[in-house]
Amino acid sequence: MTKLLVRASQIGAAVSVLLLPAAARAQLTIDPSYAGTFNLGSGSPVAIVIGIVNWALGLLALVAVVLVLIGGFMWMTAAGNEEKVDKAKKILSAAIIGLVIILAAWGITIYAINVLGTATGSV
Numbered sequence: 001m002t003k004l005l006v007r008a009s010q011i012g013a014a015v016s017v018l019l020l021p022a023a024a025r026a027q028l029t030i031d032p033s034y035a036g037t038f039n040l041g042s043g044s045p046v047a048i049v050i051g052i053v054n055w056a057l058g059l060l061a062l063v064a065v066v067l068v069l070i071g072g073f074m075w076m077t078a079a080g081n082e083e084k085v086d087k088a089k090k091i092l093s094a095a096i097i098g099l100v101i102i103l104a105a106w107g108i109t110i111y112a113i114n115v116l117g118t119a120t121g122s123v
Contacts, residue, residue: 071091
């Protein structure tokens, strides 16, 4: 098992080293002619990443809110059964902790984007 893990690590390192020059040739904007040819947007890569991060965090927040609702429903319909109440409490606490983590991640990304954007002058 360790040989397999070592081999997978070696392959991963080799692939990342081979892809490193491609990252160095990245551009800040996409040429509109290429964007039209390949059906891409013409926004900057930073704006695209910001959009993806906001979309993913919004989806995760929606999942956390649904879990809070499920936990609350389970608690209300437990009818005094301690096992069901404990399960509902675990779901509620995990969902609330997840929601706090998601909101913290969102705040950190907004802060990092603002700080790095003003430091480089690109955002």
